Amino acid sequence: MAARKKDEGMKEQILEAAFEMTKREDFDGFTTANISAAAGVSEGTLYNYFKDKKTLLVQLFQYVFDNYYKNLNDYLEPFDNLNDILYHLFDFHIKFFGKTSKIFLLLFVPIEKGIGPHSIFRILFPKYFSIVTSILESHRDEIKKDISIENFPFFIIGSIQMIVFRKLALGGDVDLTGAINELHAIVTNYLLKKEN
Amino acid sequence: MAARKKDEGMKEQILEAAFEMTKREDFDGFTTANISAAAGVSEGTLYNYFKDKKTLLVQLFQYVFDNYYKNLNDYLEPFDNLNDILYHLFDFHIKFFGKTSKIFLLLFVPIEKGIGPHSIFRILFPKYFSIVTSILESHRDEIKKDISIENFPFFIIGSIQMIVFRKLALGGDVDLTGAINELHAIVTNYLLKKEN
Amino acid sequence: MAARKKDEGMKEQILEAAFEMTKREDFDGFTTANISAAAGVSEGTLYNYFKDKKTLLVQLFQYVFDNYYKNLNDYLEPFDNLNDILYHLFDFHIKFFGKTSKIFLLLFVPIEKGIGPHSIFRILFPKYFSIVTSILESHRDEIKKDISIENFPFFIIGSIQMIVFRKLALGGDVDLTGAINELHAIVTNYLLKKEN
Amino acid sequence: MAARKKDEGMKEQILEAAFEMTKREDFDGFTTANISAAAGVSEGTLYNYFKDKKTLLVQLFQYVFDNYYKNLNDYLEPFDNLNDILYHLFDFHIKFFGKTSKIFLLLFVPIEKGIGPHSIFRILFPKYFSIVTSILESHRDEIKKDISIENFPFFIIGSIQMIVFRKLALGGDVDLTGAINELHAIVTNYLLKKEN
DNA sequence: CATGAATGAGATTTCATTCAT
DNA sequence: CATGAATGAAATCTCATTCAT
Numbered sequence: 007m008a009a010r011k012k013d014e015g016m017k018e019q020i021l022e023a024a025f026e027m028t029k030r031e032d033f034d035g036f037t038t039a040n041i042s043a044a045a046g047v048s049e050g051t052l053y054n055y056f057k058d059k060k061t062l063l064v065q066l067f068q069y070v071f072d073n074y075y076k077n078l079n080d081y082l083e084p085f086d087n088l089n090d091i092l093y094h095l096f097d098f099h100i101k102f103f104g105k106t107s108k109i110f111l112l113l114f115v116p117i118e119k120g121i122g123p124h125s126i127f128r129i130l131f132p133k134y135f136s137i138v139t140s141i142l143e144s145h146r147d148e149i150k151k152d153i154s155i156e157n158f159p160f161f162i163i164g165s166i167q168m169i170v171f172r173k174l175a176l177g178g179d180v181d182l183t184g185a186i187n188e189l190h191a192i193v194t195n196y197l198l199k200k201e202n
Numbered sequence: 203m204a205a206r207k208k209d210e211g212m213k214e215q216i217l218e219a220a221f222e223m224t225k226r227e228d229f230d231g232f233t234t235a236n237i238s239a240a241a242g243v244s245e246g247t248l249y250n251y252f253k254d255k256k257t258l259l260v261q262l263f264q265y266v267f268d269n270y271y272k273n274l275n276d277y278l279e280p281f282d283n284l285n286d287i288l289y290h291l292f293d294f295h296i297k298f299f300g301k302t303s304k305i306f307l308l309l310f311v312p313i314e315k316g317i318g319p320h321s322i323f324r325i326l327f328p329k330y331f332s333i334v335t336s337i338l339e340s341h342r343d344e345i346k347k348d349i350s351i352e353n354f355p356f357f358i359i360g361s362i363q364m365i366v367f368r369k370l371a372l373g374g375d376v377d378l379t380g381a382i383n384e385l386h387a388i389v390t391n392y393l394l395k396k397e398n
Numbered sequence: 399m400a401a402r403k404k405d406e407g408m409k410e411q412i413l414e415a416a417f418e419m420t421k422r423e424d425f426d427g428f429t430t431a432n433i434s435a436a437a438g439v440s441e442g443t444l445y446n447y448f449k450d451k452k453t454l455l456v457q458l459f460q461y462v463f464d465n466y467y468k469n470l471n472d473y474l475e476p477f478d479n480l481n482d483i484l485y486h487l488f489d490f491h492i493k494f495f496g497k498t499s500k501i502f503l504l505l506f507v508p509i510e511k512g513i514g515p516h517s518i519f520r521i522l523f524p525k526y527f528s529i530v531t532s533i534l535e536s537h538r539d540e541i542k543k544d545i546s547i548e549n550f551p552f553f554i555i556g557s558i559q560m561i562v563f564r565k566l567a568l569g570g571d572v573d574l575t576g577a578i579n580e581l582h583a584i585v586t587n588y589l590l591k592k593e594n
Numbered sequence: 595m596a597a598r599k600k601d602e603g604m605k606e607q608i609l610e611a612a613f614e615m616t617k618r619e620d621f622d623g624f625t626t627a628n629i630s631a632a633a634g635v636s637e638g639t640l641y642n643y644f645k646d647k648k649t650l651l652v653q654l655f656q657y658v659f660d661n662y663y664k665n666l667n668d669y670l671e672p673f674d675n676l677n678d679i680l681y682h683l684f685d686f687h688i689k690f691f692g693k694t695s696k697i698f699l700l701l702f703v704p705i706e707k708g709i710g711p712h713s714i715f716r717i718l719f720p721k722y723f724s725i726v727t728s729i730l731e732s733h734r735d736e737i738k739k740d741i742s743i744e745n746f747p748f749f750i751i752g753s754i755q756m757i758v759f760r761k762l763a764l765g766g767d768v769d770l771t772g773a774i775n776e777l778h779a780i781v782t783n784y785l786l787k788k789e790n
Numbered sequence: 791c792a793t794g795a796a797t798g799a800g801a802t803t804t805c806a807t808t809c810a811t
Numbered sequence: 812c813a814t815g816a817a818t819g820a821a822a823t824c825t826c827a828t829t830c831a832t
Contacts, residue, residue, distance in 0.1 A: 037825085037826065037827085038826070038827055038828080039826075039827095042794095047792080047793090048792060048793045048794055049793085049794065049826095049827085049828085050791095050792065050793055050794060050828090050829080050830085051791080051792055051793075051794095052827095052828095053827095053828070053829080054791065054792075058827080058828080059826095059827060059828085108310060110310075111310050113367070114304055114306075114307050125370065125371060127367060127368075127370060127371030127372075128371050128372070130371070131368060131371050131372060153387070154380075154384050154387075156380065156384065157365070157380065157381045157384040157385065158384070158388075160361070160364045160365060160368055160381070161361045161364070161384070161385055161388060163364055164357075164360035164361040164362070164363055164364025164365070164367075165356070165357040165360040165361055166360070167360055167364070168356045168357065168359055168360025168361075168363070169353070169356060169360070171309075171323060171360075172323075172327060172356055174321065174323060175321060175323030175324050175326070175327050176323075176324070176327060184350075184352065184353065185353045185356070188350050188352065188353040188354070188357075189353065189357060191349070191350075191392070192354075192357060192388065192389075192392040193388075195391065195392045196387070196388045196391045196392060212816085233800085233801065233802085234801070234802060234803085235800085235801075235802095243817075243818090244817065244818050244819065245801095245802085245803085245818090245819080246803085246804080246805085246817070246818055246819065246820095247816075247817055247818070248803095249802095249803065249804075249805095250815095250816065250817075254802080254803075255801090255802065255803090429804085429805065429806085430805070430806055430807080431805070431806095434815095439813080439814090440813060440814045440815055441805095441806085441807085441814085441815065442807090442808080442809085442812095442813065442814055442815060443812080443813055443814075443815095444806095444807095445806095445807070445808080446812065446813075450806080450807080451805095451806060451807085500702060502702075503702050505759070506696055506698075506699050517762065517763060519759060519760075519762060519763030519764075520763050520764070522763070523760060523763050523764060545779070546772075546776050546779075548769075548772065548776065549757070549772065549773045549776040549777065550776070550780075552753070552756045552757060552760055552773065553753045553756070553776070553777055553780055555756055556749075556752035556753040556754070556755055556756025556757070556759075557748070557749040557752040557753055558752070559752055559756070560748045560749065560751055560752025560753075560755070561745070561748060561752070563701070563715060563752075564715075564719060564748055566713065566715060567713060567715030567716050567718070567719050568715075568716070568719060576742075576744065576745065577745045577748070580742055580744065580745040580746070580749075581745065581749060583741070583742075583784070584746075584749060584780065584781075584784040585780075587783065587784045588779070588780045588783045588784060604795085625821085625822065625823090626822070626823060626824085627821085627822075627823095635796075635797090636796065636797050636798065637797095637798080637823085637824085638796070638797055638798065638799095638824085638825080638826085639795075639796055639797070640824095641823095641824065641825075642794095642795065642796075646823080646824075647822090647823065647824085
C-alpha cells in the first residue's frame with residue numbers, strides 16, 4: 007500500500023510536470039528526454055511507471071482532464087443559476103488552459119490499433135459531453151422549452167477552445183474577457199429563457 | 203530542349219496527395235516516407251520541390267486552406283441572405299473536412315523561430331477571420347444592431363471544427379445534419395434580426 | 399575534328415569554371431550541382447564530358463596545374479638569374495592561388511583503388527618536383543657547391559603553400575609581400591653563392 | 595546509482611579511434627558510419643558526445659593537435675640549443691603524422707558561418723604559430739640579429755608538412771631522414787648565428 | 791527502483807547518377 | 812548532345828527503449 011502510494015505519487019509528479027511543460031513558451035514536443043527533464047527524473051524511470059510513451063501520453067491527457075473537471079466543479083460550486091455557471095465555465099476554461107498549454111497536440115495521439123477513429127479525442131469527448139450535459143440538465147427549468155441541446159456541449163467546447171487557440175496563435179494582445187463576454191452572450195441568448 | 207519537363211503541377215500533386223493521405227483511415231503521420239509514397243514519387247523528389255519537410259508542411263496547410271476558401275466562395279455564391287449563407291458555410295466545412303482529415307495535426311507545426319507563438323495557426327486565423335468577417339460585413343443590414351461580432355468568427359470556426367473533430371473521434375454514427383442545424387440555430391438566433 | 403575540338407572546349411570551360419568556383423568566398427564544396435551551376439551547364443552535361451565525378455575532379459586538378467606550369471614558365475621567362483627566378487616563383491604562386499582558391503581540398507581525392515597511397519597528391523608531386531628541379535639544375539652554377547638540393551622543391555612548395563593557406567585561414571590582413579620576401583631570403587641565403 | 599557510468603574517456607576514445615582511422619591505408623572518409631565503427635560504438639552514441647558531426651570533426655582536430663603539442667613539449671625537453679630543438683621538432687612531426695594520417699583533410703572543414711575565411715585552419719595556425727614563436731623567442735640569443743622571423747613559423751610548418759604529404763602521396767620509399775636533414779640545414783643556415 | 795549511456799530503427803536530408811524528353 | 816527532374820543509396824540525425832550498474 008505504501009509502495010503503491012509512492013508509485014501513484016511519482017506518476018502524478020511526472021504527469022504534472024509534463025503538463026507544466028506544455029505551458030512553457032519554449033515547449034519543444036513530447037519527447038521522453040523533455041518529459042523526464044521536466045519531471046526531474048531519468049528517462050529510464052518513466053518506464054517504471056508507464057509501459058511506453060503512448061501510455062504516458064494517454065494518461066497525461068486523462069490526468070489533465072480529470073484535473074480540469076475536478077477543479078471546474080469546485081469553481082462552479084458557488085453559482086446556482088445557469089447564466090452564472092456558463093460564464094464561469096468559460097472563465098475557468100480560459101484560466102486553466104488559457105495561457106499557453108499545448109496539451110491539445112495530444113488530441114490525435116492514437117490510442118488503439120484497428121479500424122475506425124481511435125485518437126485521444128475519444129477520451130475527451132464523452133467526458134466533456136457528460137459534464138456539460140449534466141450542468142444543463144440540472145438547470146433544465148432555466149432553459150427554453152423548445153430547443154435542442156444535444157449538440158450544445160460541442161458548440162461550447164469548440165468556441166472556448168478556439169479562444170484558447172487564438173491566444174496561442176496570435177500571442178499576448180487578445181482581449182480574453184471580451185471574448186468570454188461575447189461567447190456568453192451568444193450562448194445565453196440562445197439557451198436561456200428571457201427574463202423579464 | 204527541356205528534359206523530363208518540370209511538371210508545374212508536381213508540387214500541387216504532392217500537396218494534394220498529402221492532403222488525401224490525411225483522410226485515410228490508416229493515416230500514420232507526416233513522414234517523408236508516407237508523403238512520398240502517397241504522391242507516388244521518391245523521397246528525394248520531395249526535396250526538389252520543397253526546401254525541407256517543414257516548408258512542405260506549411261505549404262500543405264496553405265494549399266488546403268487556399269482550396270478551402272476558393273471552393274467555399276463558389277459554394278456560397280448562389281445564396282444571398284445571411285441565414286442561408288451561414289447554413290451553407292457550416293455545411294461546406296463539414297463536407298470539406300468532415301470525413302476524416304487529420305490536417306489539423308499541423309496546427310502546431312512551428313513556422314518561425316523567435317519569441318512568442320509561431321505555429322501554423324498564425325496562417326489559419328487571419329485567413330479564416332477575414333473571410334467570415336467579410337461575409338458578416340456585407341450583410342450588416344441583416345444583423346441585429348446592438349451586438350458585437352468581433353469574436354464571432356472564432357466561435358463559428360471553433361464550433362464547426364469541433365463538429366468535425368467529434369466525427370473524427372467518435373466515428374460514423376454522428377448526426378452531422380442535426381449538429382449543423384443546431385449550430386445554425388444558435389448562431390442565427392444570436393445574430394440575425396428577428397423576422398416577422 | 400570539329401566535334402572533338404568542341405568537346406575539348408566544353409571540357410575546359412567546365413574545368414575553368416570549377417577552378418574559378420574554388421576562389422569564391424561562398425565556395426561550398428565540389429558537388430555536381432555546384433560545378434554545373436558554375437559552368438552554366440546542366441548536371442547531365444557533366445556526364446557527357448567526364449565519366450564520373452571523380453574523373454572530373456582528377457582532371458580539374460591536372461587542368462589547374464597544367465595551367466599553373468604553363469603560366470609560370472611565361473612569368474619566369476624574362477628572368478635569368480636564380481635569385482630573381484625564385485622570387486618570381488613565389489610571387490607567381492601567391493598570385494595564382496593566393497586569394498582564396500580551395501583547390502587543395504582535392505589533394506586527398508583517391509585516384510585508384512588498391513594498396514598504397516593513391517591520392518591526387520601523386521599527380522602534384524612529380525610535376526612540381528620536376529619543374530623546380532629543372533629550374534635549379536639549369537642554374538647550377540649559381541648554387542653553392544656543397545649543398546644537397548634533393549628535397550629543396552618540397553621545402554619551396556611547402557613554404558609557399560603555407561603562405562597561401564595562412565591567407566585562406568586568417569583572412570585579409572596578411573602581409574603577403576613581407577612573407578614572400580622573408581621566404582626568398584631564407585631560400586637564397588641557403589642556396590645561392592655569396593655574391594661579392 | 596549511476597547507470598552504465600558515463601565513461602569520461604568515451605569522448606577521447608572516439609576521437610582517438612577517429613584519429614587512428616585516418617592512418618589506415620583503407621581510410622575512406624569521415625562518415626559517421628566509419629567513425630562509429632572505428633570507435634566500436636553505434637552511430638547514435640556519437641551524438642551523445644557531440645552535438646553534430648561538424649562539432650566532432652572540429653574537436654577531433656583540436657584533440658589531435660593538443661596531443662601533438664603536449665607530446666612535442668616532452669619530446670623537446672631534453673634539448674637546450676636551438677639547433678637541436680629544431681631538428682627534433684622536424685623529427686617529431688614526421689614521427690607523429692609521418693606514416694599515413696589523413697587528418698589534414700579536415701583543414702577546410704568550416705567552423706562558423708559568416709563573412710570571411712572560417713575553416714579549421716583557424717584553429718591550427720594560431721596554435722602552431724605560438725609554439726614555434728615561443729621556441730624561437732626563448733632562444734633569441736642564438737639567432738642572427740638582423741633577420742626577421744615573423745613568417746618563420748609558417749615556413750617551418752609548411753615545409754615539414756610537405757614532407758609528410760610527400761610520404762602520403764608517394765608511399766614508402768621516401769628518405770625521411772634525408773629530408774629532415776636538408777630542411778634542418780636550410781633553416782639553421784638562415785636562422786642561427788655562425789658558430790666558429 | 792533509479793539511472794542515463796548505449797542502442798538501433800527509422801526519420802530527414804544530400805547528392806551523384808540516370809534517362810525520358 | 813543538352814537538359815534537369817527523378818531517383819535511391821548513403822549520409823546525417825533523432826529518439827523511444829533497453830539494460831548494466
